[in-house]
Amino acid sequence: MQSCSLLSLATAVPPHVVEQHEAKARAREAFGGKKALFDRLSGVFDNAGIAKRHIVAPQDWYLAEHGWHDRNSLYLKAAEDLFVEAASTAIEKAGMAPDQIDGVVAVSTTGIATPSLEARAAPRVGFRDDIRRVPLFGLGCAGGVNGLATAARMATSEPGTNWLFVTVETCSISIRLDSADPAAIVATALFGDGAAAAVVTSGEHSLARITGASEKLFPDTLRIMGWDVEDPGLAVVFDRAIPPFIEQHLAKTVDEMCVKLGVDFEDVDRLCCHPGGVKVIDAIETALKLNQGELNIEREVLRDFGNMSAPTVLFVLERLLARGLPDRVLMTAFGPGFTCAGLMLEAA
Template sequence: MCVKITAAAKALPPYWRETKDILPFLDTWLIGQETRFQRKVRKIFENAAVDKRYSIMTPAEVFSQTSFEEKNAIYARESIKLGETALTNALAKVGWKPTDIDYLITVSCTGIMIPSLDAYLINSMQMKQDVVRLPVTEMGCVAGISGIIYAKNFLKANPGKRAALLAVESPTATFQIDDYSMANIVSAAIFGDGAACVLLSSHDDDEGPEVVAEEMYHFYDAVHMMGFSLANSGLQMILDKGVTETIAAHFPAIVHPFLEKNRLKIDDISHLIFHPGGRKIVEVVQELFGKLGKNIDDTKEVLRQYGNMSSATVLYVLERFMEKQPEKDTYGLMLSFGPGFSAQRVLLQW
């Protein structure tokens, strides 16, 4: 019995802007700041390798003085819409019904909902009443791969079942209007909103790449590097400037032992499904993989078209590979980094 990924699908919010169209809003926000600082912030946006991003709010709403309560209410309302669209799109790809799902995992870190998103979808989509729910929060960008790991373990223990992993994120809802720190600015420059759904199965009749192996890797003494602090104004970004160097230092220990456990080397990996955390992280990983004769072109393209959508982003990269229908017996490596600090990996075989 094996666990397979049968489909991946995305859903996008109603509002979008190219980065050049956001700059006028940025200039207004920066009025009163030093000229040199204003130029620096503009360059961060212009050099972020993000051409376009989507949002649950208009730019005017993002750059407005709204409370945590108001922005979180928008997050909750729009998350339900996006989640249902992403799940519907994924089900349509394989001809499943909502009642075919036995295990529903929802992941998000950019807002607060109790009850969680899955409860609303069970009602609106009339899913089965005994569906197993797992809402996952507080894991940031790695949660997309975390959800695949949790789904794989559930399905391996329950043959003939099906799971849906749903990632819905709105980093724009966390933008802090009164915070001129580099963490808030860099976050605004690289992040966008979006949702994605991945369907997995332990049914013999379902097809797709097999989840061969999965593993988490936790960095010691690095909890300060990435995350959110909960302020009266909302979720305030924490982003340490040493993230890229830390990833580079740990990279060999993250990749090679994991492959060796599965009797593989990097040469055996045809498809790199890497989470685009931001331009600097992408450049570091591109250099590291490039030395190994690999590329992360699809990762760069997702970052360019959508920005970093936290947990959903790596699933956008996965969807691109699923649509290519890779050759049989080829391997793919999924990789994400996130708060903790942690790296999470999944090995796929088509």
């Protein structure tokens, strides 16, 4: 990849907020006949490192029964609203008008939209009628890094074009109170909703320069993370092996990525990681022998927003930019596949 400029970054969250202690109390009530299972696993609410989360519906909505139609209808409305807010803010921050955007990469995995989200949002954002559209599905938590990398590749392949990247995830819609799967309880303790957007272009950089991207797909790992499609809605796949898998494989994976990106890991000033959970952050620190506190911003974002899947790593980057981006930053995120995505940023 030729270097590409990151011109702006914006985030958005839905209006409804749930405090973690409140989520625990209401979830215990809602799991009904599975109280013994819930009580056995309820410590995840206390140990998740989360204070509050933003969700796309009032809390009572989650206590009622919903099938595919209800869940996806909420996704379409909420995701479009979040898309418009994040995209419009990113374009404005870039000092552009919507008709200056030549293409859009849209990442979302928590609902089905055909036409896709960027087409639905186009009239409200103000896109031109000849805008290039690249909707991406199935990337999960890795979508924030992979989607930004895809937008950067598109921008550098056509010098002078401006590309918008938007990722929207409404993870809370997939919360399943009918399930006896322990992963469903973990999801109830972790999931929040949010969106992020960025504008990239070739040429001189503004906020930062994107210098390269890499990805590692691990064989025979399809059941580590993802969604199962079931009659009431999506069912989360979370394997308990995720943290130990990261501890075992991340160091070698990062070294391989750095070789492909033409740098030594020792020359990376900071990571910018997707904070999927406290145990995931701990595993990253252990695998890469990081000092205590090096991933403090990741823990802050997890505390304030929970796991929003793909947008979450962009929330970390937003805080890094606000505090002064280090000279060289490696963004990383894990997602279904099982995959690790990486992207290199250099400060302005």
